Amino acid sequence: MPDTYQELPPLRRTVRQLAAAHRLPAELRARLVLSVSLLAGQHMEAGRAVTLSTCYENGPQEATISLAVTLHCSESSAPLLLPDLPLPAQAVSQDTAAWHIPLTDPAQPPGAAMTEADAMEEELRAALARADSFEAEHRRLKHELAETNSGVLALYVQLEERDEQIRKAHGRILQELEDALRPxxxxxxxxxxxxxxxxxxxxxxxxxxxxxxxxxxxxxxxxxxxxxxxxxxxxxxxxxxxxxxxxxxxxxxxxxxxxxxxxxxxxxxxxxxxxxxxxxxxxxxxxxxxxxxxxxxxxxxxxxxxxxxxxxxxxxxxxxxxxxxxxxxxxxxxxxxxxxxxxxxxxxxxxxxxxxxxxxxxxxxxxxxxxxxxxxxxxxxxxxxxxxxxxxxxxxxxxxxxxxxxxxxxxxxxxxx
Known part of the structure; x- marks a missing residue:
């Protein structure tokens, strides 16, 4: 059944519990919570309530199910704005947006309830792990770039040496040609x-x-x-x-x-x-x-x-x-x-x-x-x-x-x- 919210904390808590119950990865859960909060926040700041509803949908492939999370703002007179969200949403109507999240194992029963603090800590660890992986990848790319630059520099040196050899050979040929033409x-x-x-x-x-x-x-x-x-x-x-x-x-x-x-x-x-x-x-x-x-x-x-x-x-x-x-x-x-x-x-x-x-x-x-x-x-x-x-x-x-x-x-x- 749809639930109506006028403040962000209970809305975040509901979305986080919903995602945790459906065993969504911590990073995906964090993106969904942040996206719903960003979209709902622009209406709540204007004093308007939002409605959150969920349902299951058949996925694009056989035997797959998606979780549809829908956010509705019925009191809005202006079209719903969809900024660049961490987890992109689809505009269902002028005042409704939805997220369609494939469930990896829909037959698996919902997971045990998590406290919001535990869920936030798990999401933070996932974000830090992702940041660490980016940093490691950045270091690796820098190392590869340094090796590439070193190789390019060595190639330039070789090309310069080769160019000098060609210039000298060209000069010798021209000198021999001149000597042949000029008795x-x-x-x-x-x-x-x-x-x-x-x-x-x-x-x-x-x-x-x-x-x-x-x-x-x-x-x-x-x-x-x-x-x-x-x-x-x-x-x-x-x-x-x-x-x-x-x-x-x-x-x-x-x-x-x-x-x-x-x-x-x-x-x-x-x-x-x-x-x-x-x-x-x-x-x-x-x-x-x-x-x-x-x-x-x-x-x-x-x-x-x-x-x-x-x-x-x-x-x-x-x-x-x-x-x-x-x-x-x-x-x-x-x-x-x-x-x-x-x-x-x-x-x-x-x-x-x-x-x-x-x-x-x-x-x-x-x-x-x-x-x-x-x-x-x-x-x-x-x-x-x-x-x-x-x-x-x-x-x-x-x-x-x-x-x-x-x-x-x-x-x-x-x-x-």
Whole structure:
């Protein structure tokens, strides 16, 4: 029979005794008591009574029974509010809520009556046990998380070590590729050669600045300096095509002045996008005779042993340019100890002012004139690239006719340097 309550303590006591009699677990009992109290309390505070009733219902599965606990507030004019309860309830009507609790063993007779104090103590022990289990689970999860973090950190360390190994291997491969593309100085009696190359992008050291040097059948030395448009692998391919075509034409005996134009005729049908500047030098080590052919390339710089400088101008247009070819040859004579510097525009245009770059290049070349030939290109590049506002591939190539005179044969000014 339904019972009416106007205060919470007797309502709690009734629900607790009912749950204990039906052998509900202490935690479930505590949730039911707390939920009924929370729902009834909002009405009792307004002075309204509530009615509690219970009955048995058939469960959703065969041979199962549920205990239905229903709370009714008939005097309420507002809908019954169901807050977030420890044990969720179902709204039966506007002023009625119900809990449907499956009975684990409906055939089992009701248990012995428990005092409210004993029931509350049992519920408290269940709550504490649940809290302890949560704490134990929390400790276990923290331990597992610590182990996971340790494993992740170790994995990061391994990945970093592996990444460093890959970077080193990548660097070695790129260096080997660069060494394969850039020929080492040839050994020619009476002529010293050296080169320095610095890419605009250190991750792609095979840019469009390339060189080639080889000895001709007549004993002269041919030098090619190419600056193909762009950076990276694509420009490297273009520069390689130019150097290979020039080498083939030179060894076939084509006149130096015609090689730029003939190279354009050979390559343009294969690559219409190709654009490259070219500077060709032909040096006779025994006499010092120098001939230059130019296709839109920066002029060579000649530094005499007395530290006077001149840019060796030769007019012409590069590969892929309108009317490609060298208009003529520039002739000069290298005396023993004179330094010839061939370079690409990345050396003089790092600060966007070519004239200022050419002036600094003259100063730097004079400063390093008397150094060993192998050190000169790199030293000049260090001077020129102290400030880089316009990054570009950079090539500096030096040639010097050996001065075989003893130091006692040199003028006093040179002996004192």
């Amino acid at each position: 080492q100085p040839i050994k020619v009696d009476g002529l010293e050669l050296a080169v320095h190359y610095e890419p605009a992008d250190t991750g792609a050291p095979t840019g469009g600045d390339l060189y080639d040097w080889f000895a001709m059948p007549d004993g002269t030395v041919h030098i090619t300096v190419v600056d193909a448009l762009g950076h990276g692998i694509t420009s490297t391919r273009s520069a390689l095509n130019v150097t290979h075509a020039v080498r083939t034409l030179a060894l076939e005996g084509h006149p130096l002045q015609s090689i730029v134009a003939r190279t354009n005729e050979i390559l343009m049908p294969l690559d219409r996008e190709l654009m490259a500047t070219v500077l060709l030098a032909r040096i006779n080590p025994s006499t010092g005779d120098l001939h230059l052919a130019n296709g839109s390339h920066p002029p060579a710089l000649l530094v005499r042993t007395d530290h006077t400088c001149e840019y060796l101008e030769a007019r012409g247009r590069g590969i892929g340019y309108p009317l490609p070819g060298s208009d003529g040859l520039h002739h000069a004579r290298l005396n023993p100890g004179d330094l010839l510097l061939l370079y690409t525009d990345g050396l003089t245009e790092s600060r966007r002012d070519p004239l200022e770059g050419e002036a600094r290049l003259r100063t730097s070349a004079r400063r390093h004139l008397d150094k060993p030939i192998a050190e000169i290109p790199g030293a000049i590049a260090d001077d020129m690239l102290t400030v880089i506002l316009h990054p570009d591939d950079t090539l500096a190539l030096t040639a010097r006719v050996e001065d075989r005179r003893s130091r006692s044969d040199l003028p006093a000014a040179h002996r004192d340097r």
